[in-house]
Amino acid sequence: LSPMTTSSDIILSARNISVSYQGVPAVQGVNLDIHKHQVTSFIGPSGCGKSTILRCFNRLNDLIRGVKISGQITLAGENLMTLHPAAVRRRVGMVFQRPNPFPNSVYDNIALGLRVNGYRGNIDDRVEESLRRAWLWEEVKDQLKRNALALSGGQQQRLCIARAIALHPEVLLMDEPCSALDPIATMRINELIQSLRQELTVVIVTHNLQQAAYVSDYTAFFSTNEQRIGQMVEFGVTYELFRAAQEQRTLDYIEGRL
Numbered sequence: 001l002s003p004m005t006t007s008s009d010i011i012l013s014a015r016n017i018s019v020s021y022q023g024v025p026a027v028q029g030v031n032l033d034i035h036k037h038q039v040t041s042f043i044g045p046s047g048c049g050k051s052t053i054l055r056c057f058n059r060l061n062d063l064i065r066g067v068k069i070s071g072q073i074t075l076a077g078e079n080l081m082t083l084h085p086a087a088v089r090r091r092v093g094m095v096f097q098r099p100n101p102f103p104n105s106v107y108d109n110i111a112l113g114l115r116v117n118g119y120r121g122n123i124d125d126r127v128e129e130s131l132r133r134a135w136l137w138e139e140v141k142d143q144l145k146r147n148a149l150a151l152s153g154g155q156q157q158r159l160c161i162a163r164a165i166a167l168h169p170e171v172l173l174m175d176e177p178c179s180a181l182d183p184i185a186t187m188r189i190n191e192l193i194q195s196l197r198q199e200l201t202v203v204i205v206t207h208n209l210q211q212a213a214y215v216s217d218y219t220a221f222f223s224t225n226e227q228r229i230g231q232m233v234e235f236g237v238t239y240e241l242f243r244a245a246q247e248q249r250t251l252d253y254i255e256g257r258l
Contacts, residue, residue, distance in 0.1 A: 011036045011171060011201045012057055012080075017071035019052050019061065027052050027230035030071070032220060034171070039193060039202040041212035041238065044222035044253065049230025050205045053222075054173050057203065058092035059085040076170065090117060093164035097176040099156035101148035101163075106131075106140050109148050109159055110166045117167055126166055133199070134162035135192050154185025161192065165200070172196065174204040178211065190215050209254060213242050221250045
């Protein structure tokens, strides 16, 4: 299980988190600490609660009818459940499995979110900064008025990352961000994830064990119990977990037996 710690390097902390949908338990008893300026991967078979826990971290599950969440999550020491959801989502950004740019210009994909959130600085400067941080500026600087849907899949996903980090969140959540991308685009996203840890914290759900091993500092392995309810089986430093997992289920999954 997750090592319990009250260290100042913890940005997100989950204690005994359980989630059910329409009364059906989906995941139970998750205890987990997310370290600042580190990349944490969630791995495990489909249906074991990885994305459910990820969405708890920015209150996205609140939008689902019939969801019930128990336990406590803190964000930089504050109770996440008592903060306004919009405030949480400004501090905890999200990138989804499939690129979902707005059907307007590259520029407006970033500028609209800044305006909606009341950003009072120079929007041109922040758009450029965000595109540079997402390693996309050089590719689109002469096409800022182009419809974002005309970009390649990998470019669209980096634009979504630029949009998510434009508000300077403390945490960036990524739910299988490369599952729809080719190997070259995936490699660029992986390198981008590693560079972002200098400025923020990244939590990524991935089915790609190579990606988890390459980009993450910490890894949490999720699976289901006999009742098919999701649970976190093991958490640790990525290198150590992949090299010498403590739980047999983790070892079986990493070695392809599960």
